[in-house]
Each structure stands twice: as C-alpha cells, then as structure tokens.
Amino acid sequence: MSESLIFISKNGDETEPNKKEAFRYMGYKSSEKNDVIEELYSDCLAELKKAASYKAVYREVPISLEAGSVDFGFCKIENANLYKNLSGCSSAVIFAATLGAGADRLIMRYSKISPAEGMICDCIASSAIEVWCDEVNEKAVGEKTAKPRFSPGYGGVSLTYQKDILAFLDAERKLGITLNDSMMMSPKKSVTAFIGIKG
Amino acid sequence: MNIRDLLGKQRLYFDGGMGTLLQSAGLKAGELPEMWNLTHAEDVKKIHLDYFNAGSNVVTTNTFGANSLKFDNLEEIIAAAVKNAKDAAKQCGREDCFVAFDVGPLGKMLEPLGDMSFERAVEIFSQSISLGAKHGADLIIIETMNDSYETKAAVIAAKESCDLPIFVSNVFDENKKLMTGADPKAMIAMLEGLRVDAIGMNCSLGPKQMLSVAEEYMKYSSLPVIVQPNAGMPRKENGKTVFDVGAEEFSDYAVQMAEIGVSVLGGCCGTTPEYIKKVVEKTKDIPYKAPESKYITMVSSYTHAVEIGRVPVLIGERINPTGKAKFKQALRDKNIAYIINEGVRQQEKGVHILDVNVGLPEIDEDEMLVTATKELQSVLDLPLQLDSVKASSLQKAMRIYNGKPLINSVNGKQESMDAILPLVKKYGGTLIALTIDENGIPDTAEGRCEIAEKIVNECKKYGIEKKDIIVDPLAMTVSSDDQSGKVTLESVRLIKQKLGLKTSLGVSNISFGLPDRENINALFTALAFQMGLDCAIMNPYSAAMMRSYHTYLALSGNDKNCLGYIDYAQKNKTETVTVTADNKVQEQSDVSSLQRAIIKGIKSDAYSQAKLSLAEKDALCVINDEIVPALDTVGKQFEEKKMYLPSLLMSAEAASKAFEAVKEAMPEGKSESKGKIILATVKGDIHDIGKNIVKTLLENYGYDVIDLGKDVEPETVLERAKTENIKLVGLSALMTTTTEAMAETVRLINENLPATKTVVGGAVLTKEFAEMIGASHYAKDAMETVRYAEDIFC
Numbered sequence: 003m004s005e006s007l008i009f010i011s012k013n014g015d016e017t018e019p020n021k022k023e024a025f026r027y028m029g030y031k032s033s034e035k036n037d038v039i040e041e042l043y044s045d046c047l048a049e050l051k052k053a054a055s056y057k058a059v060y061r062e063v064p065i066s067l068e069a070g071s072v073d074f075g076f077c078k079i080e081n082a083n084l085y086k087n088l089s090g091c092s093s094a095v096i097f098a099a100t101l102g103a104g105a106d107r108l109i110m111r112y113s114k115i116s117p118a119e120g121m122i123c124d125c126i127a128s129s130a131i132e133v134w135c136d137e138v139n140e141k142a143v144g145e146k147t148a149k150p151r152f153s154p155g156y157g158g159v160s161l162t163y164q165k166d167i168l169a170f171l172d173a174e175r176k177l178g179i180t181l182n183d184s185m186m187m188s189p190k191k192s193v194t195a196f197i198g199i200k201g
Numbered sequence: 202m203n204i205r206d207l208l209g210k211q212r213l214y215f216d217g218g219m220g221t222l223l224q225s226a227g228l229k230a231g232e233l234p235e236m237w238n239l240t241h242a243e244d245v246k247k248i249h250l251d252y253f254n255a256g257s258n259v260v261t262t263n264t265f266g267a268n269s270l271k272f273d274n275l276e277e278i279i280a281a282a283v284k285n286a287k288d289a290a291k292q293c294g295r296e297d298c299f300v301a302f303d304v305g306p307l308g309k310m311l312e313p314l315g316d317m318s319f320e321r322a323v324e325i326f327s328q329s330i331s332l333g334a335k336h337g338a339d340l341i342i343i344e345t346m347n348d349s350y351e352t353k354a355a356v357i358a359a360k361e362s363c364d365l366p367i368f369v370s371n372v373f374d375e376n377k378k379l380m381t382g383a384d385p386k387a388m389i390a391m392l393e394g395l396r397v398d399a400i401g402m403n404c405s406l407g408p409k410q411m412l413s414v415a416e417e418y419m420k421y422s423s424l425p426v427i428v429q430p431n432a433g434m435p436r437k438e439n440g441k442t443v444f445d446v447g448a449e450e451f452s453d454y455a456v457q458m459a460e461i462g463v464s465v466l467g468g469c470c471g472t473t474p475e476y477i478k479k480v481v482e483k484t485k486d487i488p489y490k491a492p493e494s495k496y497i498t499m500v501s502s503y504t505h506a507v508e509i510g511r512v513p514v515l516i517g518e519r520i521n522p523t524g525k526a527k528f529k530q531a532l533r534d535k536n537i538a539y540i541i542n543e544g545v546r547q548q549e550k551g552v553h554i555l556d557v558n559v560g561l562p563e564i565d566e567d568e569m570l571v572t573a574t575k576e577l578q579s580v581l582d583l584p585l586q587l588d589s590v591k592a593s594s595l596q597k598a599m600r601i602y603n604g605k606p607l608i609n610s611v612n613g614k615q616e617s618m619d620a621i622l623p624l625v626k627k628y629g630g631t632l633i634a635l636t637i638d639e640n641g642i643p644d645t646a647e648g649r650c651e652i653a654e655k656i657v658n659e660c661k662k663y664g665i666e667k668k669d670i671i672v673d674p675l676a677m678t679v680s681s682d683d684q685s686g687k688v689t690l691e692s693v694r695l696i697k698q699k700l701g702l703k704t705s706l707g708v709s710n711i712s713f714g715l716p717d718r719e720n721i722n723a724l725f726t727a728l729a730f731q732m733g734l735d736c737a738i739m740n741p742y743s744a745a746m747m748r749s750y751h752t753y754l755a756l757s758g759n760d761k762n763c764l765g766y767i768d769y770a771q772k773n774k775t776e777t778v779t780v781t782a783d784n785k786v787q788e789q790s791d792v793s794s795l796q797r798a799i800i801k802g803i804k805s806d807a808y809s810q811a812k813l814s815l816a817e818k819d820a821l822c823v824i825n826d827e828i829v830p831a832l833d834t835v836g837k838q839f840e841e842k843k844m845y846l847p848s849l850l851m852s853a854e855a856a857s858k859a860f861e862a863v864k865e866a867m868p869e870g871k872s873e874s875k876g877k878i879i880l881a882t883v884k885g886d887i888h889d890i891g892k893n894i895v896k897t898l899l900e901n902y903g904y905d906v907i908d909l910g911k912d913v914e915p916e917t918v919l920e921r922a923k924t925e926n927i928k929l930v931g932l933s934a935l936m937t938t939t940t941e942a943m944a945e946t947v948r949l950i951n952e953n954l955p956a957t958k959t960v961v962g963g964a965v966l967t968k969e970f971a972e973m974i975g976a977s978h979y980a981k982d983a984m985e986t987v988r989y990a991e992d993i994f995c
Contacts, residue, residue, distance in 0.1 A: 006435070006436030029847075055374075076231065104382060110580055114537075115542060116854055117850050117894050120893065121847060178347050184936060186885075
C-alpha cells in the first residue's frame with residue numbers, strides 16, 4: 003500500500019455528467035422530455051463545462067476495527083453502519099473531491115436570473131460531482147476489491163468527521179474546500195468519503 | 202535595520218516549512234501547531250534559528266492558524282510566537298535577520314460563496330495582526346491565500362492595524378488560478394492597488410509548476426516578487442512523511458527563479474533548513490535584478506484584469522438610472538435582479554467593464570451601491586467602474602469590491618480631489634479624472650490638458666501614479682456647440698501626447714439633442730479611438746456602436762487576421778437568422794393563446810402574447826381570464842405528476858413576463874398585491890434554490906415576497922415579521938444540521954407573534970417534524986406553499 007497523497011484534476015469539459023441522473027434529480031420519473039427543458043439543459047451544461055474545475059485528493063491508510071469502532075489513524079469513529087461497511091477491510095482510501103468555486107458561482111448566477119435554469123444547473127452539477135467521485139473512486143481502488151464509498155452524513159456518521167478528513171488530506175490548500183459552522187462544505191459540490199479496501 | 206532598506210535592493214531569503222519540522226519534533230496529528238509556541242518554545246525557537254543559520258533573512262512566526270476562531274488565548278500564543286522568533290534572531294546575531302508575523306487563511310469561505318462576511322474577516326485578521334505588531338514583528342506576511350477576497354480582507358486589516366511592511370503570497374493551481382478563479386494579473390492589479398510591499402506565491406504543487414506563474418509576475422509586477430514553493434507532494438516512507446522534490450532539485454529551480462528576477466526566495470510545505478541552505482548557496486552569486494516599474498494600467502475583477510492602453514476598452518453604460526424610468530423604479534423597489542440582468546446582457550454584448558451608477562435622490566445611495574456591487578460581483582466576472590458623485594458611497598463600495606475598480610470620478614476641484622484621492626490610496630483603484638474645475642470646463646484642448654496636469658500633481662502627493670489616472674476630457678453635445686466634437690477629439694490627442702496619460706470618454710453625450718444619435722456616436726467613437734482614446738463609456742445595445750468598434754479594431758491593426766471582426770460578423774448574421782426563427786414562433790403563436798405560451802413556458806412568447814391580449818381587453822381581465830387559469834393548469838399538472846418542476850418553473854417565468862406586460866399597461870401604482878410573505882433559508886444553511894422556487898411561484902400568484910435570503914438569523918426573521926406586520930412566514934432548510942435553527946425561528950415567531958403563520962419545507966423535513974416544532978404548516982413542494990398561502994390570504 004502506498005500512502006502517498008495523490009492529487010488529480012481535470013478541466014470542466016473533460017468530464018461528462020450523467021444526463022439521466024441529472025433529470026432524475028430534477029424530479030423526472032419517466033423518460034418523457036420537453037423541448038424547452040432540453041434546450042436549457044444543453045445551455046447550462048455548456049456553461050458548467052466552462053465553469054467547473056474538477057479536483058480531488060486521496061490517500062490510502064491502514065485501519066483497525068474493534069468493537070464497533072473504526073480507527074483510521076487520524077480519527078476514530080464509533081458507528082455500527084460504518085463498522086459494517088468496512089468489516090473485512092485492512093485499509094481504506096480517504097478522499098475528497100470537488101467541482102470548485104466556479105460551479106457555485108454559475109449556479110448562483112442562473113438562480114438569480116432564472117430559477118428554472120438555476121435548478122437545472124444545480125442538478126447537472128450534482129450529477130457531475132457524482133460522476134467525478136466514481137472516476138476518482140475507480141482510480142484510487144485500481145485492481146483491488148473495494149466496498150461502496152461511505153460519506154460522513156450517511157448512516158448516522160456525524161458530519162463533523164468531514165473536518166478530520168479535510169485536515170488529513172490538506173484539502174483546504176489542495177482543493178479549496180472549507181467548512182462552515184453547520185459543517186457544510188464550500189464549494190457546495192464537494193464530497194468527502196471513506197472507501198474500504200478488502201484484504 | 203528595517204527590511205524596507207533591503208527589499209528591492211538585494212535578494213532576500215525567507216525560511217521554509219514549519220509544520221513538517223514540528224511533526225518530526227513530535228507534534229501529533231490533530232494537535233494545534235500554534236500551541237507549541239507555549240508548550241515547546243525551545244523546539245520552535247530551534248527551528249527558527251536553524252533557518253537563520255541556513256541563511257534565511259526572514260523567519261515566519263508559528264502563527265499560521267492563530268486567530269480568534271481557533272484560540273481563546275490568542276495574545277498569549279502570539280506573544281510567545283513572536284518572542285520565539287525574535288530570540289532566535291538575537292541568538293543568530295546577524296544584522297539582517299527579521300521576523301515576519303505569519304497570517305494564514307481563516308479556513309472559512311467568504312460571502313457570497315460561503316457564510317463569512319467580508320467585515321467579519323477583516324475584524325478577525327485585525328485582532329491577530331495588531332497583536333503581532335504589538336509584540337514586535339518586523340513585517341506581516343499574508344500567505345497561502347487561495348481566494349482574492351479573503352486576501353483583500355487580510356490586507357485591509359494589516360493596513361488598518363499597523364504600519365509594518367506587508368508581503369502577500371497566493372496559491373495558484375496547475376491552471377495558474379486561485380481556487381476562486383483569480384489569475385496572476387488579477388492579483389497583481391489588486392495588490393499593487395492596495396499598496397503592499399511585496400507580492401508573490403507559495404505552497405501549491407511544487408517549484409516546477411510555479412515557474413510559469415513567477416514569469417507572469419515578473420512581466421506585470423512593479424513590486425518585488427516572492428516565491429516559496431512546496432517540496433512537491435508528501436508520501437509516507439518507512440512510517441515517515443517525505444516529499445518528492447529533494448533539496449538539490451528544489452534549489453535548481455530557485456536558481457531559475459533568481460535568474461528571471463524573483464526578489465525573495467523561500468520554501469513552503471516539506472522544505473527544511475537544508476533546502477534553504479542549498480538555495481542560498483546556489484543563488485547568492487547570481488546578480489540581483491531590481492524590480493522594474495511597469496507602466497501598465499490595469500483594473501480587475503475576482504477572476505481577471507483588464508489592461509487599459511493597448512486595445513480600446515468598452516465600458517457598458519447601461520447600469521445608470523439617468524433617463525430610464527424602469528431602472529429608477531427598479532432602484533426604488535430594490536429590484537436587484539433587474540440590475541444583474543443589465544449586467545449580464547451587456548457582458549453578452551461584449552463590453553469589458555461595467556459602469557455601476559445607482560444614484561437616485563430618494564434612495565440611500567451608499568447602501569445601494571454596496572448592494573449592487575456585491576450582487577454584481579457575485580455572479581459576473583467583469584471589472585466594475587464604481588460611479589457616484591458621493592465620496593461616501595464610493596468609499597463603502599471600494600472597500601468591499603473584490604478586485605481593483607475603476608473610479609468614476611474625480612475632477613480638478615480641490616474639494617473633489619481631497620475627498621477621492623485618499624480613498625484610492627487606501628483601497629486601490631484607477632481614476633477617471635474629469636477635466637472640469639472650479640472655473641468649469643475649458644473651451645480649449647490646452648485648458649483641459651492643464652486641469653489634467655493639476656490632477657496628476659495632486660495625485661503625486663498621495664503616491665497615485667500616472668498609470669492609475671485616466672483623463673476624461675468630457676464630450677459635450679455638438680447640438681449646442683458645433684465645435685465641441687473637434688475640441689474633445691483634440692483634447693484626447695493632446696493629453697496623450699503631452700502628458701502621456703490614458704483617456705476615456707462618455708461618448709454618448711456627444712449627440713444629445715440630435716436625431717438618430719447612433720450615427721453620431723458610432724463615428725465619433727471611431728474618430729476618438731483614432732486620436733488615441735483608450736476607453737469608451739458606451740451603449741453596447743447599439744448595433745451601430747458595436748459595428749463601429751469591431752470595424753475599427755480590424756482597420757487599426759488591433760485584430761489579428763481580422764478574426765475578431767469575422768467572429769462578430771458571423772454572430773451578427775446568426776442573430777438575423779434567430780430573428781426569423783423568432784418570427785416563426787410568433788406566427789405559430791398567433792394561432793395559440795397567451796395561456797399556451799405560459800403552459801409551454803416560452804418567455805418571449807408570453808410577453809408578446811400578453812401585449813396582444815392587452816390590446817383587446819383590460820389588464821384585470823388578462824390576469825383573471827388568461828394568466829391565472831394557465832398557472833392553475835400547470836399547477837395541477839405538476840401536482841398530478843404530469844409535469845415536472847423545471848417545466849413548472851419555466852411556466853412561472855413565462856407568466857412573470859406576461860405580468861411585466863400587464864404592469865406596463867397599468868397606470869402606475871395600480872398593481873394590486875394579495876399580501877406580503879416573508880421567505881428565508883434558516884441560519885446556518887446556504888442552500889437557497891428551493892426557497893427561490895417558492896418565491897417565483899408566490900410572486901406569480903400575486904404576492905409580495907420579502908426575501909431575506911439564506912443563512913438568516915432567527916431574530917432577523919422575527920424583527921422583519923414584526924415591522925412589516927406579516928401574516929405568513931415561509932422557512933426553508935436543507936440540512937439536518939440546520940433544522941435546529943428552523944425550530945428556533947418558529948419558536949420565536951410563535952412566542953412573539955401568535956397571529957403569524959409559519960410554513961416550512963425543504964429536503965430533510967417531514968410533516969411530523971413540522972408539527973413537532975410547532976410550525977403552522979408543512980409544504981412538501983412549492984405548489985403546496987402557494988395553495989397554503991391562498992388559504993391564508995383569500
């Protein structure tokens with residue numbers, strides 16, 4: 003296991019958000035489409051590709067599991083769901099990923115001019131960060147067998163652990179991610195997570 | 202000895218990393234390094250001393266995160282930190298040893314992206330910096346800043362808290378940008394404007410990537426440049442953290458930095474005294490290049506700088522209420538969306554800078570200019586020209602402006618210079634200087650040139666250089682004086698030739714009172730450019746003006762291979778095609794109705810259809826027979842899940858356009874409101890999309906919405922509900938962590954205003970939760986909020 007801190011980045015036009023997911027976020031349940039919305043989707047997507055700047059850092063660490071709690075070295079979390087998720091793992095990839103402040107600004111801009119476009123852009127960006135996380139996930143895991151990624155906020159794991167993850171990965175400097183008092187990340191389209199590695 | 206005696210006269214060396222050295226001395230993960238100033242003073246002192254002995258002239262105190270957000274015993278920590286560094290300097294014994302008080306980022310994102318206000322950031326930085334100065338630091342280093350706005354807050358704090366030299370260092374990523382978007386030129390423009398002592402970069406990914414940013418700094422900066430790279434990326438080797446760029450490779454890059462003229466060298470994460478020793482050894486015999494003064498006029502936004510003096514620059518004039526009834530009404534209504542729209546449209550037309558004038562006698566201009574500036578810079582990346590006759594309005598807007606603004610304007614009257622020049626000295630900015638003084642506007646070019654000279658001389662007293670003065674020799678209409686065009690053009694030429702100053706004109710004034718003004722304006726502008734005019738404040742919606750501008754660039758050798766012109770011409774052609782397409786849509790809609798336009802969500806159609814309907818029946822009939830039924834149809838379709846939210850919103854926006862047409866047709870002040878509703882996203886929550894959707898729908902249904910925004914204190918909601926006598930308050934929360942704040946807000950309202958109803962919504966809420974916190978109603982979506990409002994008010 004290499005414990006290097008890995009940084010990867012991509013320009014906004016190098017990743018394609020998942021259109022089906024984006025429409026699902028907008029509330030669409032069937033595939034029926036509407037020309038007006040399709041056109042807005044293309045416009046927003048083109049702008050998002052200019053505004054977004056995909057960045058991520060990750061690092062693999064050995065973990066130890068003991069009586070319902072997981073010790074990552076830099077923090078220890080007592081939570082049954084996380085324990086279950088990571089059971090059978092001897093290490094975990096700790097990661098943080100973001101679309102950058104440009105995406106936040108674009109969503110803000112659309113929202114101020116047209117709530118519909120603001121919403122569409124927000125949904126595209128939500129899909130884009132998921133696609134980016136999947137990509138980083140795949141890269142970090144490589145050939146190894148991994149568990150589904152687990153983020154603070156899931157299954158009763160407190161959001162305050164975001165603080166430990168961001169500090170451990172030096173994510174404020176490397177990615178520009180900060181937390182507010184309510185433990186919300188800025189840029190908003192950012193994710194932190196643990197990925198259990200089997201073996 | 203003062204560091205100002207050496208800076209810019211010889212190469213100076215800073216220290217390297219602190220964190221990694223503390224870790225090898227035993228600092229544990231999660232432990233706050235700043236505490237070590239107290240608990241392990243000897244270890245900290247030894248690190249400083251090792252750096253001095255390696256050849257550093259300046260060591261930075263161990264205070265990167267020392268601010269009141271993290272520490273209650275701030276003074277104790279800072280006093281110890283400065284003492285540790287000063288003791289090391291004394292022990293080293295060399296005369297050229299200095300202590301820099303280290304200021305790192307706060308770890309909070311500033312508004313509008315985050316929730317910390319600019320003034321709060323200034324306050325926190327000021328606390329730390331005054332303590333650093335009080336305990337004897339020799340200079341301030343503001344470093345590892347990855348946001349231009351936070352950088353500005355720290356610099357203002359430093360200027361207001363002490364007289365020490367200020368060094369500023371930013372973090373650029375692999376795209377040569379800060380995390381929030383600024384490029385090197387933008388930072389250089391802003392920081393030179395703020396009159397700091399040295400500027401540069403640190404941290405980031407490694408010395409190799411930094412070289413190209415350093416080259417950019419050397420090209421544009423007149424100030425000494427500081428470069429402190431990381432030793433690459435960290436990794437674990439045999440349980441120890443190591444970095445992938447060694448001292449040898451690192452110092453080779455330092456040689457290249459010294460050769461291109463970097464004045465101050467040092468290191469950041471992962472570098473050690475060994476690195477600095479090698480850097481000093483390898484660079485000490487390279488001849489020092491003193492920074493050169495560059496005569497480049499720049500203004501900047503939070504992303505980029507606009508250079509004035511090469512290719513003519515267009516300044517959009519449309520954000521200005523003069524002669525615009527709709528704009529005046531928008532200002533009275535505090536309709537910020539209107540102003541933002543004007544900004545977006547002008548940017549689409551291709552202007553480089555936006556003039557912002559919101560002066561109206563009946564409004565509070567100080568407040569409005571600040572609001573407009575904040576709102577525009579939150580969503581538009583063009584530099585702004587702050588335009589006011591009130592110095593107090595300019596002062597407040599310049600302070601919170603995220604970049605280096607153009608200032609419109611100062612003139613030759615002593616009173617004007619006394620009021621405006623100190624502001625530029627403190628906050629930075631490039632001045633528009635009008636050639637008018639106590640005796641009016643001179644009739645001749647020579648007379649106007651003299652006033653310009655007078656302003657230049659007065660500026661010297663404040664250290665404002667000629668590059669930051671752009672003279673506007675005032676275009677007066679040719680309709681009242683047929684020599685006016687000639688004199689103005691001659692003034693442009695003379696001011697440039699005789700004084701070497703840049704020039705600007707409000708070109709539209711030239712045609713005042715004449716028919717078909719575009720003809721005059723377009724040619725006048727081209728002639729002025731030919732005389733050397735650098736900026737034109739103009740109307741970008743005028744096709745003739747834009748045509749003239751692009752043609753001028755092509756003819757004056759400012760458009761390589763005429764690509765700009767070709768692009769403009771092609772786009773213009775596409776516009777003609779679009780117009781035909783629009784006509785087709787309208788033809789179709791001739792057979793359709795206003796209702797259909799709203800249901801389909803076609804905004805332009807809804808407006809024109811409403812106009813047609815209004816020609817046949819009165820405004821109230823159009824609302825009640827067409828707009829409201831159409832909205833009800835989409836509302837029902839949405840509730841029956843036959844239509845989805847984006848389409849519902851588009852219909853709502855189309856309906857707003859129809860309302861706009863109706864309002865225009867109504868005599869003033871006759872539009873009726875069904876009632877006032879307050880909306881807010883609760884304290885701690887910065888998600889406002891859901892709230893904005895509800896707002897749009899409520900406005901559509903004829904309610905006056907008081908939008909308090911996001912992250913709103915419970916007390917603010919209560920206060921406003923009290924003063925405005927509000928019957929219904931809508932609250933939104935999207936995070937489980939902020940539902941507490943929602944409960945508190947509802948509790949305050951229930952206790953103090955029992956007659957006021959509350960409706961709550963948001964992703965994490967449930968009906969049960971709403972009942973538990975005592976909210977009057979839970980709305981699962983925007984439509985339900987509307988239905989509830991209809992119950993309350995009708």
